[in-house]
Amino acid sequence: MIGWECAIDDCGVDFGSPEELIAHQETEHAGHECRVCGKRVADGYLAISHAFSEHTRAEYVRAYDANAKAIRVREEVLRTVESALDEPVSVTNETE
Numbered sequence: 878m879i880g881w882e883c884a885i886d887d888c889g890v891d892f893g894s895p896e897e898l899i900a901h902q903e904t905e906h907a908g909h910e911c912r913v914c915g916k917r918v919a920d921g922y923l924a925i926s927h928a929f930s931e932h933t934r935a936e937y938v939r940a941y942d943a944n945a946k947a948i949r950v951r952e953e954v955l956r957t958v959e960s961a962l963d964e965p966v967s968v969t970n971e972t973e
């Protein structure tokens with residue numbers, strides 16, 4: 878089936894829409910500290926969105942020791958989620 882599967886660690890829970898998936902990642906997972914700027918963001922899609930909108934690919938590669946394939950996979954996730962969302966989801970959170 879085609880669903881929205883949470884890709885954080887071994888979670889693997891399926892959702893019917895990207896909004897539900899993002900809400901799950903924000904509430905059910907511990908969150909993520911950006912390795913570039915140290916900001917707390919929700920894990921999963923929002924962490925990727927933060928890293929790729931706030932930082933350059935070069936910064937991301939350095940901080941996460943990422944390779945070109947890892948970048949491509951994450952860009953694909955962003956494209957897929959963003960094209961499916963009715964409204965853009967803000968990456969800012971209230972823990973600032």
Ligand SMILES: [Zn+2]
Binds near residue numbers: 883890
């Ligand atoms: Zn999950």
Ligand SMILES: [Zn+2]
Binds near residue numbers: 915916927932
């Ligand atoms: Zn950051």
